[in-house]
Amino acid sequence: MAPLLQSSQPWVEKYRPKQVKDVAHQDEVVRVVTNTLETTNCPHMLFYGPPGTGKTTTALAIAHQLFRPELYKSRVLELNASDDRGINVVRTKIKNFAAAAVGSGRQGGYPCPPYKIIILDEADSMTEDAQNALRRTMETYSKVTRFFFICNYISRIIEPLASRCAKFRFKPLTDEVMSSRISYICREEGLNLDSKALSTLSSISQGDLRQAITYLQGAARLFGSSISSKDLIRVSGVIPGEDVQALFSACKSGNFDLAEKEVGSIIAEGYPVSQMLSQLYDMVVEADDVSDEQKAIICKKFAEADKCLVDGAGEYLQLLGVASNTMRALCNMPQEFSFGN
Template identity: 75%
Template sequence: MQVMIMGSMLCGQKIKDFAAVAIGSGNRQGGYVCPPYKIIILDEADSMTEDAQNALRRTMETYSKVTRFFFICNYISRIIEPLASRCAKFRFKPLTEDVMSSRIMHICNEEGLSLDYEALTTLSSICEGDLHRAITYLQSAARLYGFSISSKELISISGLIPQGTVQALFAACKIGEFDTANKEVSNVISEGCPVSQMLSRLFELIFSSDDISNVQKARICKRLAKADKFLVDGADEYLQLMDVASHLMRTLFDMPQEIQFD
């Protein structure tokens, strides 16, 4: 069987040429009869432009008898309907922490890496069931820091906002002083922390907090969602994070949520 694997930066003519060539039947490899078709695997297919996908649609229709296409993507909504409707969809859940830890330790043993329990837990947590990301972080950490890797080094490699930074901003909001909260927000921006990630970390912290009522959590999460949408639209990171912090303070201290102007 002939298999062609390509990334999102594909060459249309190369795919067309590969798909057009027929395969002789009856060939045996390893004792098995080869199927009478080729396979083209397109990784990160959701990065393709709509024009590229439309061009690929014609190729799929023309050479469907001799070629099969596999699309690997994170967001099925970014695949145009004519392509998606011609495919059987298989969704894969993130790996469990046990499976992640077991496989990571196997890789460490094979590669001679030293990873303690804290580092293993950190790696499983920041990768959220994505083994490919975990392997990439391990490889980068080994090149930068050697074969003994700590939890702090993995956090540095991943670009994850330290928990202490998130706690500091949350604690400043709980004090209720604008200048203190503004200082922490400025620190987050000056450190180059991605505000979208900070919103996600704040959501996790607030959601698991026992001293915040469900009504307060709902108000805060609503504002977090709005800020995340504004960031996607290109809003200023400092202003959005400061808006979230001020809203968080108003909610925790039961201050008026909106200011009305006549």
């Protein structure tokens, strides 16, 4: 294959930390894993936490620091969300890889311990049957294989698997850490990002550094080296605050025709209703002039509408239903109906 051109390389990969010590804002994880690397006595590991906080990066960095490049492919098996990871994959691909014996001994400055590593990214999407099938594989081949599980929700990993692993919790990145990393990338790429745009990028990515870098690269390709706050909002798909406020104000007015007009405008603009629900939720929760009881009623309707959207319901009717029920709650009208599927 031809080498990847610098200009076409995703910045997420270009600026991915290559060593564990370079992972940002996960000091406790870095300290423990660094000690593990020094002894090469690596247990099964479970990395969990919000997306874009360094879980996959840490797992890959451990594998790269343990094995020299020529051995990496034969010693490390990576399975991610694009792979079928049902029970058949566990019984064939994973089991066959885990069963193969390996040598040991330091080679070319790398520890090269006597085991292989299987990295299961987004392990919380594996079926329960597949997870149960992994238990026996982990026990049988524990001398020659280590498993790294990566997930967003540890509650979706069955207890027998979780109890066999050393658990590492990854915290959401702070605005300071996000800003520092984004500023570094801007300097490297020759981008001009003012303080308002930097703050906007941190806000819309919600602690997900991977998402922030993706937005930044998209904006750079579309708008050039000088990027504004509005450019980042357009790239991210976040609905402008004034449009969210307009719908919320229409609901507070008690005028159904006005609310229906705002709903029609949002649908006509092509904004995703799930995104509108998310931003409306933030606005309702932070509103000082809305009582706790009203907030509870409104948020319950948001949850019902979100579930209907996941099940394939129409966006217009769901948003109209949310607007109507929000209006009833804010204006203390009887809650008589809701829009279902």
